[in-house]
Amino acid sequence: MLTDHLPRLSLAHLPTPLEPLPRLSAALGGPQLWIKRDDQTGLATGGNKARKLEFLVAEALAQGATTLITAGAPQSNHARQTAAAAARCGLRAILVLGGGPPTQSRRGGNVLLDRLLGADIRWTEGDKRAEVMAEVAEEERAAGRRPYVVPYGGSNPVGACGYVAALEELAQQLAQRSLDVDHLVFATSSGGTQAGLSVAAKALSFPARIVGISVDKEARELQARLAVLAEETAAHLGLGLHFEPDEFIVNDDYCAAGYGVVTEREKEAIRLLAETEGVLADPVYTGRALAGLVDLIRRGAFGRQETVCFWHTGGTPGLFAYGEEGLLV
Ligand SMILES: Cc1ncc(COP(=O)(O)O)c(C=O)c1O
Structure with a gap:
């Protein structure tokens, strides 16, 4: 494993489940959707x-x-x-x-x-x-x-190693199921998650597209940060890998409303996941990323037979700060 030589505590409940989302996939008419449940990592209700x-x-x-x-x-x-x-x-x-x-x-x-x-x-x-x-x-x-x-x-090179190890965990789960994933989609903000996943993907030649849906930052700003953070993370691991900003896929089409502002898009996506699969997404991060994923699916960004894994990065307690009538329901 890429991170085996680094000091690490056991704090998280790992591996987190990798589950199919058949009812959400059907409701959207494909692609084949899976979810990686990092809302189940523990440490006071989970998260990345x-x-x-x-x-x-x-x-x-x-x-x-x-x-x-x-x-x-x-x-x-x-x-x-x-x-x-x-x-x-x-x-x-x-x-x-x-x-x-x-x-x-x-x-x-x-x-x-x-x-x-x-x-x-x-x-x-x-x-x-x-x-x-x-x-x-x-x-x-x-x-x-x-x-x-x-x-x-x-999100520094030490923390990002958590997501280097996470991609290795996912790769093992996929191998056990003889499953290939074409796209990984998740919420990105300070960049540690995306940088860590990208370092492991490059080191392991993991073939999926790694798509961060920006919660609050312009793509260009985040891509520049990701290149630096990924390169530093690789160096911290003793890997000589180079990264350019435009290697990172950051979609900033869904963050215009501002950080933490819930629009109809997030509302609909959160309810869709909850009602079809019994899985909760938060309004600030995973709800926004899911809203982006749902919109991209409706726009035909993925083939019907392709497999997309939504990486749930947690945030569930945030739901309870949005309980006021009309905000979410
Ligand atoms: C629930 C949740 N998802 C995603 C993110 C974004 O992760 P990162 O900061 O590693 O880009 C955060 C970070 O604040 C978060 O709390």
């Missing part, structure tokens, strides 16, 4: 950050850290899973969440879980998060503790 944290928290512990510090949006899944990982390892967790003081709608969902997990939440304005994280780290040092700053979304 559990895989990244296995490598990140191993590094933190190796450095003697006592406190994990990270930042995100108010409904950050990454922050919630970092808080859960800290609790699992007996570490303090300080979460710097952007967007000013919490309103009623921000108390539910991930924020409720952050609080249950014992995290210390610091609210700040979105563009001050890096600054506040540095101040918090300084505070911890002054108190004689050792902070470890987990980057936004866990």
Whole structure:
């Protein structure tokens, strides 16, 4: 395995299930749809950050850290899973969440879980998060503790290794089923998931197209970041791989409404998956990626006989911050 030589903790429930979506495939008239259930990774209700944290928290512990510090949006899944990982390892967790003081709608969902997990939440304005994280780290040092700053979304070369290992896991599951996948589709934002998958795909000559549906960033910006992150991740693994921005497929056609804004498209896609397969998608990430996938299918972007795997990256608690009548149902 590509990541075997790296320090890693066992935090996630792996392998996550790979399941067919026959009723959704039928409702859309093909292609053959499958789902990789990374909403089932554990760590306080699952999500893609559990895989990244296995490598990140191993590094933190190796450095003697006592406190994990990270930042995100108010409904950050990454922050919630970092808080859960800290609790699992007996570490303090300080979460710097952007967007000013919490309103009623921000108390539910991930924020409720952050609080249950014992995290210390610091609210700040979105563009001050890096600054506040540095101040918090300084505070911890002054108190004689050792902070470890987990980057936004866990997306640095250490965290991205979680998705290098994830692609190897998927490749094994596909081999066991004698199944080939033509396209992998998932939500992309800070890039660690897509960079990790892309490094493993290149190293293993995994043939599927890796299609990130951007949740909040322009394709060009994200592609540039992905090339750097993938190359650094490969170097971290001791692989000499080179990446160019235009190797990455990033579709930014579905993020114009803005981060966390639910449109009719997300609403319809979330309900379609729930009603046909009993699987929940969140409004911010997986619902948006699924909305993109459904639209691409309707536009004929995939052959009817092709196989598409939707990589569910989690986010389920986010649903409970959108419970107000009319937002989702
Ligand atoms: C549920 C969910 N899906 C997808 C993503 C995007 O993953 P990445 O940041 O690795 O691009 C995130 C990250 O914030 C997330 O919380």
